[in-house]
Structures are given as C-alpha cells and as structure tokens.
Amino acid sequence: MMESLLKLHNIQTHIGQFHILQGIQFEARVGEVSVLLGRNGAGKTTTLKTIMGLTPASSGSITFLNEEISKKPTYEIANTGIGYVPEDQGIFAQLTVEENIKVAMRKETSEAFERQEYVLTLFPDLKKFWKKAGGNLSGGQKQMLAMARAFVNDSKLLLIDEPSKGLAPIVVEKVMEAIMEMKKRTTIVLVEQNFFMASRIGDTFTLIDDGRTVHTGAMNELISDDAMKHKYLGIG
Amino acid sequence: MKTSNLVSKYHVLFLIILLFLIAFPFVADSRTLTILFTQIFIFSILAMSYDILLGYTGIVSFGHAMFFGIGAYATAILLNTFEPTIGVFIGSIAVGIVLSGFVSFLVGLLTLRLKSHFFAMLTLAISGLLLVVAEKWRTVTKGNDGFTFRAPDIFKDRIVFYFCVLACLVIVFLILRRFVQSPLGRLLIAVRENEQRTRSLGFKTLHYKVIASVVAGVIASLAGSLYAVSLRFVNTSVMAMDITLDALLMTIIGGVGTLVGPIVGSVVIEFAQHYLSGLARDFPIFERWIIFFGIIYILAVIFFPKGIVGSILQALSKWKSKHEDRKIFALEKDKEHSP
Amino acid sequence: MDLLISLIINGLATGMLIFLLAAGLTLIFGLMDVLNFSHGGLFVWGAYTGVFTYIITESFIVGIMVAILTGMVLGFLMEKLIITPVYGNHVQQILITLGFMLVLQEMIKVVFGPNAIPVKVPDYLAGSWEMGEVIIIKYRIFIIVVGFIVFGVFHYILTHTKIGLIVRAGVMNKEMVQALGINIKKVFLFVFMTGAALAAIGGMLMAPYSGSIYAEMGMEFAILGFIVVVIGGMGSFSGSLLAAILVGLAGSFMAYYIPFLSLAVNMILMAIVLIFRPQGLFRMAKE
Numbered sequence: 001m002m003e004s005l006l007k008l009h010n011i012q013t014h015i016g017q018f019h020i021l022q023g024i025q026f027e028a029r030v031g032e033v034s035v036l037l038g039r040n041g042a043g044k045t046t047t048l049k050t051i052m053g054l055t056p057a058s059s060g061s062i063t064f065l066n067e068e069i070s071k072k073p074t075y076e077i078a079n080t081g082i083g084y085v086p087e088d089q090g091i092f093a094q095l096t097v098e099e100n101i102k103v104a105m106r107k108e109t110s111e112a113f114e115r116q117e118y119v120l121t122l123f124p125d126l127k128k129f130w131k132k133a134g135g136n137l138s139g140g141q142k143q144m145l146a147m148a149r150a151f152v153n154d155s156k157l158l159l160i161d162e163p164s165k166g167l168a169p170i171v172v173e174k175v176m177e178a179i180m181e182m183k184k185r186t187t188i189v190l191v192e193q194n195f196f197m198a199s200r201i202g203d204t205f206t207l208i209d210d211g212r213t214v215h216t217g218a219m220n221e222l223i224s225d226d227a228m229k230h231k232y233l234g235i236g
Numbered sequence: 237m238k239t240s241n242l243v244s245k246y247h248v249l250f251l252i253i254l255l256f257l258i259a260f261p262f263v264a265d266s267r268t269l270t271i272l273f274t275q276i277f278i279f280s281i282l283a284m285s286y287d288i289l290l291g292y293t294g295i296v297s298f299g300h301a302m303f304f305g306i307g308a309y310a311t312a313i314l315l316n317t318f319e320p321t322i323g324v325f326i327g328s329i330a331v332g333i334v335l336s337g338f339v340s341f342l343v344g345l346l347t348l349r350l351k352s353h354f355f356a357m358l359t360l361a362i363s364g365l366l367l368v369v370a371e372k373w374r375t376v377t378k379g380n381d382g383f384t385f386r387a388p389d390i391f392k393d394r395i396v397f398y399f400c401v402l403a404c405l406v407i408v409f410l411i412l413r414r415f416v417q418s419p420l421g422r423l424l425i426a427v428r429e430n431e432q433r434t435r436s437l438g439f440k441t442l443h444y445k446v447i448a449s450v451v452a453g454v455i456a457s458l459a460g461s462l463y464a465v466s467l468r469f470v471n472t473s474v475m476a477m478d479i480t481l482d483a484l485l486m487t488i489i490g491g492v493g494t495l496v497g498p499i500v501g502s503v504v505i506e507f508a509q510h511y512l513s514g515l516a517r518d519f520p521i522f523e524r525w526i527i528f529f530g531i532i533y534i535l536a537v538i539f540f541p542k543g544i545v546g547s548i549l550q551a552l553s554k555w556k557s558k559h560e561d562r563k564i565f566a567l568e569k570d571k572e573h574s575p
Numbered sequence: 576m577d578l579l580i581s582l583i584i585n586g587l588a589t590g591m592l593i594f595l596l597a598a599g600l601t602l603i604f605g606l607m608d609v610l611n612f613s614h615g616g617l618f619v620w621g622a623y624t625g626v627f628t629y630i631i632t633e634s635f636i637v638g639i640m641v642a643i644l645t646g647m648v649l650g651f652l653m654e655k656l657i658i659t660p661v662y663g664n665h666v667q668q669i670l671i672t673l674g675f676m677l678v679l680q681e682m683i684k685v686v687f688g689p690n691a692i693p694v695k696v697p698d699y700l701a702g703s704w705e706m707g708e709v710i711i712i713k714y715r716i717f718i719i720v721v722g723f724i725v726f727g728v729f730h731y732i733l734t735h736t737k738i739g740l741i742v743r744a745g746v747m748n749k750e751m752v753q754a755l756g757i758n759i760k761k762v763f764l765f766v767f768m769t770g771a772a773l774a775a776i777g778g779m780l781m782a783p784y785s786g787s788i789y790a791e792m793g794m795e796f797a798i799l800g801f802i803v804v805v806i807g808g809m810g811s812f813s814g815s816l817l818a819a820i821l822v823g824l825a826g827s828f829m830a831y832y833i834p835f836l837s838l839a840v841n842m843i844l845m846a847i848v849l850i851f852r853p854q855g856l857f858r859m860a861k862e
C-alpha cells in the first residue's frame with residue numbers, strides 16, 4: 001500500500017447558514033488518481049474548495065503531508081504544495097497566457113521553467129496563443145491553461161474540478177491524456193462526472209451524496225457494482 | 237403571558253418619560269433647556285427617519301440632509317411669503333412633505349438598484365448638487381447668508397412650540413412603530429438581512445426600498461420644517477452634509493434597527509454637544525468635539541454595531557435567558573432530589 | 576486660442592491632482608471591493624504635513640518626501656485599524672471610513688489650527704513662460720508632468736513587474752490569486768499604502784497650486800475622486816487617468832463659460848454613468 005498524501009476526516013462545512021458538507025472523508029495516496037463522484041449539487045466542488053481553504057471547514061480534519069491544514073489560509077495551503085484547477089477555471093481574463101502562468105509561478109527557478117516547458121509540450125495550443133488574452137481562449141484552451149498554471153509549481157497534489165465539463169469529446173480526450181501524463185509526476189484528486197473517463201484514469205473513487213461520503217474504494221469495485229452506480233450516479 | 241408582561245412594562249416606562257417631558261417646561265423653567273429639548277425632539281424625528289433607511293432596510297444614504305433641507309426651505313419660504321399663520325405653517329409642512337416624497341421617490345427609483353457603495357456615493361453627489369442649487373439660487377434662498385422670517389405668533393411662546401414638537405415626535409414615533417411592525421416593515425428587515433434571498437422569494441425588493449426611502453424622506457422633511465421654525469432662520473447649512481452626519485451619528489450611537497435608539501442617540505449627542513461646546517470656552521480642544529464623537533462612532537461601528545439601545549437589549553435578553561436557565565436548572569435539581 | 580490653451584492646461588493640471596487621488600481609490604476598490612470614504616483624509620494630511628515641512632525646511636522636495644511618508648504611515652494605520660476589522664461588510668465599511676474621514680479632517684484643525692494656510696510656489700517653479708499671446712504658468716506644467724510621470728511609472732509596474740501582475744490578477748479574481756499561493760492581504764496592504772502615498776502627493780502638489788490649504792479640501796477633492804473612479808470604471812488604473820482628465824477639463828471649461836454648472840456637470844456625469852453604465856465609461860464589462 002502506498003503512502004497517504006491527503007486525508008480528510010469527517011469534514012463539515014458551512015456556507016453562510018447552510019450546512020453544505022456533513023461528513024466528508026477520503027484519502028489520496030501518493031501517485032494515484034482519486035476520483036470524487038456524485039450527482040450535481042452533491043458537494044464535490046465544495047469539498048475541493050474546503051481543501052483549499054476557500055470555504056473553510058467548520059470542523060473535521062484535513063491532513064496533507066502529515067500536517068493539519070484545515071485552519072490555514074488559502075495561500076499557505078497552496079504553498080504547502082497543492083495546485084487547484086477550479087470548476088470555472090479561474091482564468092485571469094485580461095492577462096495573456098504567458099502572464100497567467102507567470103502569476104502562478106512562485107519561484108522563477110530553472111526547475112520551474114523546465115516544468116513550464118514540459119507542460120507546454122502537453123498543451124502545444126498554449127504555446128501558440130502565448131500572447132493572447134486568457135479571456136479570448138476557447139473553453140478547452142482555458143482548461144489547459146488552468147491545468148498548466150496549477151502544474152508549473154512543484155505541486156505534490158493537484159485538485160482538478162470537472163475538467164471535461166462543457167468540452168467537445170475530442171478536446172476531452174486531449175485533456176484526459178494530459179492528466180494521464182501529469183499523473184506520472186504528481187498525485188491528483190479529480191472531480192469527474194463522466195463515468196467513462198473517471199473509470200479509465202481513476203485508481204480509487206469516493207462517492208459523495210448530500211454532502212456526505214457514502215462510499216470509497218478501488219475503482220474496479222465500482223465498475224462492477226451496478227447497483228451502486230445506479231443508486232448514486234443514475235447510470236448502469 | 238410573559239411577553240405581554242414585558243410590553244406593558246415598556247409602556248409604563250414610556251408613559252413615565254412622556255409625563256416627565258410634559259411636566260418639564262413648567263417645572264424646570266429654564267429657557268435654555270426647553271430649547272435644547274425642542275432641538276432634541278426635532279433631531280429625534282430626523283434620526284428615526286434615517287434609521288428607517290439604515291437600521292431597518294440596511295441602506296446607507298449620505299444625502300438625507302436634502303429632505304431635511306427641502307422641509308426647512310418650504311416652511312421658511314412660505315412663512316416669509318405669506319402671512320405667518322398656523323394655516324400657512326401646516327400648509328408649508330404639507331408642501332415640504334409632498335416635495336420630499338416626490339424627490340425621494342424619483343431619486344430612489346433611479347439609485348436604489350445600485351450596490352451600496354455606489355448608492356452612498358450617488359446620494360452624496362445628489363445632495364451636494366442640491367446644496368449647490370440652494371447656494372446659487374439666491375433669489376429664493378438667499379444662499380449661504382440665509383434669511384430670517386416670522387414664525388406664527390403662537391410659537392412666540394417657546395413652551396407652545398415645545399409641545400407642538402413633542403406632539404410631532406410622539407405621533408411620528410407611533411406611526412413609524414406601526415410601520416416597522418407591519419408586514420411591510422418585516423419585508424424591509426428581510427431586505428436588510430439578505431436582499432438576494434428576499435428577491436428570490438419573489439418580492440420586488442426595489443419597490444420596498446423605494447417605499448422606505450419615501451417614508452424616510454417625508455419624515456425628514458417634517459423635521460426640517462420644525463427646525464426652520466425653531467430657528468426662525470434658514471440658510472444652506474440645512475442641506476449640508478453635517479445634518480446627514482448628525483443623523484448618522486445619532487442613529488449609530490443610539491442603536492440602529494430600533495426606533496428608541498435614534499431618540500437616545502439624539503439625547504446623548506445634543507447634550508454632549510451642548511456641554512462640550514460650553515467647555516470649549518476654557519479648553520479649546522472641545523471646540524473640536526466632533527473628534528470625540530467620531531472616535532466613539534468608529535469604536536461603536538466596530539465593537540457595538542447595535543449602539544446603546546441594541547447593546548442594552550442584548551445584555552438584557554442574555555441576562556434573562558441566563559436567569560431562566562438557572563431557574564430551569566434549579567427546577568431540574570429539585571426534580572432530581574424529589575423521590 | 577490663448578484662452579483655449581490656458582483652459583486646457585488648467586484642466587489638465589486639476590485633472591492630474593484628481594488622478595493622484597483617484598488612482599489609489601480605484602485600485603483599492605478593484606482589488607478588495609472596499610470603497611474608502613476616508614481617502615480624502617490622506618490627501619489633506621499629505622498637504623498639511625508636506626506644507627509644514629516645506630515652510631520649516633524651505634525645501635519643496637523635502638516637503639513632498641514628508642507628504643509621502645505621512646501617506647504611507649496613515650495608509651498603514653488606516654488599513655490595519657479601520658479597513659481590516661470590517662472587511663467584507665459593505666455597510667460597516669462605508670460607515671466607518673466616513674467616520675474616520677471626519678476624524679482626520681478635524682484632527683487637522685487640532686494639530687495645524689483651523690485657519691487656511693497660504694502656500695507659495697517654490698522659486699524655481701514660480702513664474703510663467705510667455706509665447707506670444709499665450710502665458711503658460713510653470714507650476715501647472717510641473718503638475719502635469721509629475722502626473723504623467725506617476726502614471727507612466729505605475730503603468731509600467733502594473734504591466735511589467737510580478738507585483739503589478741499580481742495586483743491586476745487580484746482585481747480580476749482574488750480567490751484564484753490566493754489559490755495560487757499568494758498572500759493577498761499583503762498585496763492589499765502594499766496597494767493601500769501606495770495609494771495613500773499617491774493621494775498625499777496629490778494634496779502636497781495641490782497646495783501651491785490653489786495657494787492655500789484648508790481642512791475641508793480633503794472631502795471636496797475626494798468627491799471629485801469618487802466621480803473619477805466611477806466614470807473611469809472601478810479598478811481601472813488607465814480609466815482613472817482618462818476620467819480625471821475629462822473631469823478636470825470639464826471643470827475648467829465650465830468654470831469659465833458656465834460657472835453655475837461647473838460642479839454640477841461632473842456630478843451629473845457621474846449620476847448618468849452610475850445609472851446607465853455602472854462599469855464605467857472607459858471599461859468593458861468584466862469578462
């Protein structure tokens with residue numbers, strides 16, 4: 001069994017007076033892709049935001065590299081080595097592709113530029129539109145930029161929220177290939193509604209329903225469990 | 237049973253205060269204090285009207301002085317132009333109210349859909365504009381020099397005017413209390429608490445905000461009319477930012493979101509102002525009494541956002557619930573002990 | 576012709592002063608969603624501390640330095656004591672910054688006395704150039720030049736440095752900036768202090784221009800600053816320069832041709848922009 005990198009235990013999150021997460025737990029192990037699954041509105045996005053400290057947990061624990069991070073401010077959490085690709089990609093619309101990546105790059109070391117070069121080989125489109133404003137990119141290119149931005153720092157963990165959302169199938173394929181490539185270098189927590197994609201690249205899964213973890217296990221388990229798929233994902 | 241008990245307790249308190257205020261001018265026989273009290277009543281009316289916006293609806297307006305000014309000028313100009321009779325006085329109040337109602341309706345409709353920052357800024361600008369108009373339109377307003385005018389003869393007696401203003405205060409208080417306790421008032425509070433949600437429940441929040449702004453404008457105009465008569469003089473300072481700031485200070489320090497708060501606030505501020513400017517003869521620093529208020533005000537916004545009245549009410553209810561907890565606790569203990 | 580030029584120079588000079596005040600306002604608003612009603616206090620405090628130093632040391636440059644220092648120190652205190660405690664609550668923010676404005680204004684009277692203080696243009700900037708019919712007052716040109724230099728420097732910083740990039744990114748999406756590992760609070764404090772220093776410089780430059788300083792000038796100029804921020808588009812640095820020039824020119828021309836409307840025209844302009852184009856005249860809607 002591989003070493004645990006991120007661990008959520010009984011996470012509760014309130015937004016305003018709403019109790020959104022009511023007991024999330026799962027574990028991401030080094031080198032694996034952990035997929036969060038669940039219906040729309042189940043709380044997947046909020047789970048990622050809570051990890052990032054954007055909607056801080058009101059109780060429960062989040063350990064990353066054996067350190068409690070749930071009380072830290074967002075920027076410190078990012079600096080402990082977590083990259084975040086939000087659901088809406090969070091591109092700085094008036095900055096160019098280059099500037100978007102530059103903002104993200106914390107230390108302009110040769111190692112960081114090497115990572116930048118690497119990520120540009122994964123997404124050659126970005127190189128092509130290097131000086132184009134982020135807001136003028138296509139949906140797929142925005143997704144790639146967001147992923148590149150999260151990757152240029154030496155992140156030990158990437159949180160990626162529904163990268164295939166709203167993209168044409170052919171673009172989805174490209175994005176998924178890039179994730180498979182990134183997986184070689186980093187651990188990933190992925191929110192993915194597209195079960196076919198999720199089952200292809202996920203090692204483990206966590207099923208979230210109504211703000212709670214209802215099941216977590218190896219992906220193979222879920223692939224063969226039609227009843228569970230039907231109950232929580234409405235498929236199979 | 238408990239609440240009705242409570243309410244009647246408050247009623248008794250109000251009655252005592254009212255009786256005191258009625259007896260006051262006869263007992264005290266102090267011209268200065270009678271005038272000071274009259275001033276307090278007028279500013280209580282103004283501050284209550286401001287609280288309808290700030291405390292009940294959650295709107296920060298920096299232009300409230302314009303309605304006060306409209307009332308003051310309406311009364312001053314009409315009393316100056318026609319015979320200074322009670323009839324003209326009442327008519328002038330009505331004119332001020334109609335004008336203010338119209339202006340506040342128009343301004344509200346145009347500006348209340350803006351976010352709070354922009355609204356505050358725009359009201360600041362609009363009232364600034366009206367101030368400029370008042371200053372330049374010298375044929376009517378006599379600008380910054382202002383003009384004196386004759387008040388109705390019956391108000392020559394300060395005590396009569398005192399009672400007239402007191403009556404206005406009581407009536408306005410009762411009307412506004414009805415207003416804030418009505419379903420409409422509850423809606424305003426809902427807007428304050430969460431405008432988004434109120435809107436998503438299907439209420440046209442803009443309408444309610446406009447209504448609040450008209451009510452506030454109309455009442456402020458009444459206060460302005462009374463103010464002009466109390467001075468028998470009017471100049472552009474009735475439209476100045478300072479008037480809005482006074483209302484703001486009184487409301488914040490007294491307690492937003494209650495009607496008693498602004499009254500308490502105006503008592504505190506007017507008295508403090510009176511005595512501090514008295515002290516200023518010996519200690520010039522007190523000429524800048526506004527600094528003290530400013531600092532208290534800032535501290536209040538940060539630490540006691542509910543003001544004097546709100547904080548007292550909170551402390552009371554906390555104390556009460558503790559008290560009740562203890563009672564329940566004692567009861568339960570009794571139970572435990574009984575076989 | 577000569578009249579036209581002198582009105583333009585007048586308008587540009589006033590516009591630059593407003594720009595110095597509005598630049599900080601607009602960035603602070605864009606970055607943190609805070610509309611600082613006490614920004615005018617920095618302007619007037621910059622003017623008074625700068626002028627006092629100028630009178631004592633007889634050096635205008637030292638006066639400007641002191642004004643900048645005052646601006647940064649006051650900006651630091653303001654951000655820590657006044658803005659941070661009510662961060663995120665608009666109503667409280669508006670109330671508290673206005674209250675602080677009042678305190679700053681009255682403190683001027685306590686510290687420096689309630690009377691207006693006359694200020695002279697330093698010798699080397701006094702006087703004027705005559706070109707045929709046209710008389711050009713040197714100090715006005717000085718203000719315009721300083722204004723453009725400040726704009727140029729900050730424009731360069733915003734577009735060509737890392738911190739500038741971060742500030743611009745923060746205006747667009749501050750959550751994301753934090754998620755990229757940047758402590759936005761530090762950035763905000765930095766921007767706040769810089770904006771405060773700019774306002775203080777504006778006040779100091781204003782002093783010899785208008786010939787005297789008085790406590791209320793902070794609020795008066797702040798209102799012009801708000802107008803500029805609205806017209807230029809909240810958060811837009813370049814927009815605020817354009818808007819400031821527009822407001823300055825409008826003021827100067829109106830003051831000459833229709834004095835009655837000189838203040839009104841800018842307010843009306845702001846009202847129209849707010850009501851019909853809240854994102855500002857010079858700014859595309861966000862994204």
Ligand SMILES: Nc1ncnc2c1ncn2[C@@H]1O[C@H](COP(=O)(O)OP(=O)(O)O)[C@@H](O)[C@H]1O
Pocket residue numbers: 015016018020038039040041042043044045046047
């Ligand atoms: N800012 C918010 N305020 C109130 N409720 C929210 C907010 N953000 C999300 N929610 C609610 O939280 C629940 C989970 O949302 P989310 O995490 O986005 O779900 P998912 O990503 O699984 O589709 C939803 O019911 C949503 O309505």
Ligand SMILES: [Mg+2]
Pocket residue numbers: 044045046087162
């Ligand atoms: Mg989601």
